[in-house]
Amino acid sequence: MKRKLLLFSFFALSSSLVSCVSTQEIVLTNKSSVALTDKAISIKRDKLKISPAHGAFPVLLTQNGDTVAAQTDDLNGDKKWDELFFVTNLPSTGKQTLKLSWSETKPSYVARTNVRFGKRTSKDTPVQPKTSDTLYANQLPKSPGYGYQPYQTDGPTWENEKVAFRHYFDGRNAKDLFGKKVSYLSPETVGISATGAVEDNYHVMADWGRDIMAVGNSAGIGGLALMVGDSFYRLGVLPNDTVNNVQSTSFNILAEGPVRSVTHLQYNAWQPDGTNRRYKIEESPTIWPGMYAYQNTARISGLQGDELLLIGMNNLDRTDQVKEINIDDQWVVLLTHDRETYNKEWILGLALILPRDTYQGFVEAPTSGRLAQGYFAKMKVKDNQPVTYYAVGGWELSNEAFKNAASFQQYVQDLAKQLSAEVEVQVK
Numbered sequence: 001m002k003r004k005l006l007l008f009s010f011f012a013l014s015s016s017l018v019s020c021v022s023t024q025e026i027v028l029t030n031k032s033s034v035a036l037t038d039k040a041i042s043i044k045r046d047k048l049k050i051s052p053a054h055g056a057f058p059v060l061l062t063q064n065g066d067t068v069a070a071q072t073d074d075l076n077g078d079k080k081w082d083e084l085f086f087v088t089n090l091p092s093t094g095k096q097t098l099k100l101s102w103s104e105t106k107p108s109y110v111a112r113t114n115v116r117f118g119k120r121t122s123k124d125t126p127v128q129p130k131t132s133d134t135l136y137a138n139q140l141p142k143s144p145g146y147g148y149q150p151y152q153t154d155g156p157t158w159e160n161e162k163v164a165f166r167h168y169f170d171g172r173n174a175k176d177l178f179g180k181k182v183s184y185l186s187p188e189t190v191g192i193s194a195t196g197a198v199e200d201n202y203h204v205m206a207d208w209g210r211d212i213m214a215v216g217n218s219a220g221i222g223g224l225a226l227m228v229g230d231s232f233y234r235l236g237v238l239p240n241d242t243v244n245n246v247q248s249t250s251f252n253i254l255a256e257g258p259v260r261s262v263t264h265l266q267y268n269a270w271q272p273d274g275t276n277r278r279y280k281i282e283e284s285p286t287i288w289p290g291m292y293a294y295q296n297t298a299r300i301s302g303l304q305g306d307e308l309l310l311i312g313m314n315n316l317d318r319t320d321q322v323k324e325i326n327i328d329d330q331w332v333v334l335l336t337h338d339r340e341t342y343n344k345e346w347i348l349g350l351a352l353i354l355p356r357d358t359y360q361g362f363v364e365a366p367t368s369g370r371l372a373q374g375y376f377a378k379m380k381v382k383d384n385q386p387v388t389y390y391a392v393g394g395w396e397l398s399n400e401a402f403k404n405a406a407s408f409q410q411y412v413q414d415l416a417k418q419l420s421a422e423v424e425v426q427v428k
Contacts, residue, residue: 024049025428026060026098030090032421038087038290039423040260045072045082047427048100056102058084063097069109071257085260087289090423109258112289114159114185117253118152118192126196127152129188132252133169137244140171144242149198153191156251158261158285161185162292163393164209165221167265167285169251171244173236174220174312175285178202179212179348179395203342212341212395213348218365218374219312221350222296222391224281225371226272227308227363227378233272234371235281246270254284262286273370278302291415292399293353293392301384308360310376311389313350315364316340322362322375323409327416332359334377335412337405346396349408352377353390353416390419 026043030036045051052058060068068088072081090096118127141149155169157178164178164186178186186208193199202211217238219225226233237244247269255262267281279302287294300309313334315322320338327333335351360378365371381387392412394402401407 022050022052023099023101026100027426027428028088028090028096028098029424029426030092030094030421031424032417033092034417034421035092036088036090036418036421036423038288039090039418039421040087040288041085041423041425043084043425043427045080045084047425048084049427050102052102053104056104057106059101059103059107060086061099061101067107068098069107069112069258071255071259073255073257073260073262075254075262077252077254085257085288087259111185111258112161113257113259113261113287115156115253115256115261115263116152116159116186116188116190117156117251119150120196120198121150123148127192127198132250134251135169135171135244135249137247140237140242140244142240142242152198153202156253156263157190158263158287158294159185160287160289160291162290163395163398165285165287165294165391165393168220169249171237171241171246171249172239173223173246173249173267174215174218175223175391176211176215176220177213177348177393177395178209179346179393179398180209181397182208184208209395209397212346213314213393214316214340214342215314216316217368217370217372218314218316219310219371219376220314221312221393222285222294222352222389223312224283224298225310225312225376226279226300227310227376228272228275228306232310232365232369232371232376233275235267235270238370245273260286260288277304291392292394292411293390293415295388295390297386297388299384299386300381303381303383309379309381309387310363311352311354311379312374312376313352313391314340314374316373317344320405322364324362325409325413326356327353327413328420330356330420331416332356332377333412333416334362334375335409336375337408341395347403348396349392349394349402349405349412351392351394351412353392353412353419354379355387355389358387390415
């Protein structure tokens with residue numbers, strides 16, 4: 001009997017020790033005077049004191065016992081997660097202590113981000129969800145032997161509770177915006193008919209919202225292009241082209257979780273029209289909750305030294321001239337507030353939040369041509385070195401305050417300050 005009690009006590013003590021060891025504290029300190037809302041926090045795996053068991057899920061608790069939604073993301077594709085990610089609120093110059101433990105059961109959280117991507121393999125087969133795909137130069141919708149749009153919503157959509165964006169993966173490579181009227185995520189069936197065919201059913205108002213932005217021949221909001229001398233070069237083609245100027249374009253969903261969704265696009269052997277140059281471009285559109293924006297990190301290789309990377313913001317309504325606003329020492333904002341919407345029906349404020357250290361001013365594209373109707377930030381970049389920026393879209397039906405130009409500008413300035421606010425992270 002004593003032996004059984006001793007064994008029981010030993011196992012109870014062991015379990016207690018394991019439980020104790022497997023829990024650690026994360027102390028967050030807001031180093032800025034700005035109160036932070038849905039501040040993105042990422043912690044590299046090697047910064048954690050405890051390496052959790054394979055397949056374990058993070059559980060984050062506040063000092064009051066409230067759960068903070070968190071996820072682990074494999075961003076380099078090696079089948080092991082690299083970062084612990086979550087968003088949190090912090091008062092001005094305030095602290096927060098979170099308790100981190102690990103569970104064998106996946107916690108259930110309200111999804112606040114999403115990626116939607118689907119493709120059909122022929123004109124007569126239904127769309128199927130996909131996490132990756134590669135588009136080759138002779139596989140455009142107007143290429144011989146095709147004659148149909150294979151992609152749901154023309155390409156991937158990434159979304160949070162405020163706004164949704166999409167990328168024209170069919171060779172055009174512009175970035176569009178879906179306006180939202182609700183906080184829940186839009187249906188997975190957007191862009192698909194009842195029979196599973198690709199269908200443009202998102203240019204009519206639904207309960208959740210609709211596609212609102214007119215893109216034209218611009219690069220859209222946050223789309224990429226190149227400038228050599230005084231010449232503009234489009235990354236990709238236009239709807240009626242039959243051969244792409246990019247040899248192959250790949251897309252992957254790197255992470256899709258309740259508080260962050262990360263995608264990756266790679267353009268291989270891009271030969272700008274009329275040149276003998278070849279470049280490779282990579283970008284990673286990323287979204288998390290709380291902002292009418294997405295983050296993008298882009299890099300280009302094959303540079304010869306006379307190029308500027310262009311980051312676009314469409315300008316089909318020429319009523320409002322672009323404003324250039326410096327935010328502290330870190331960011332420059334380019335901003336417009338007019339009717340960049342279909343038939344100029346609604347107010348849509350647009351902005352780019354750009355790193356000041358590589359910003360070289362802005363330029364307006366021609367009013368017609370293969371790359372037109374847009375403002376572009378000129379960015380001085382080094383070969384294969386990343387540049388991170390943010391693209392913002394504020395629709396008047398998403399937030400009534402965006403009807404007012406001063407209110408939209410204030411929102412963008414406040415967002416830039418939120419993004420630059422430093423949070424010290426200590427793992428104990």
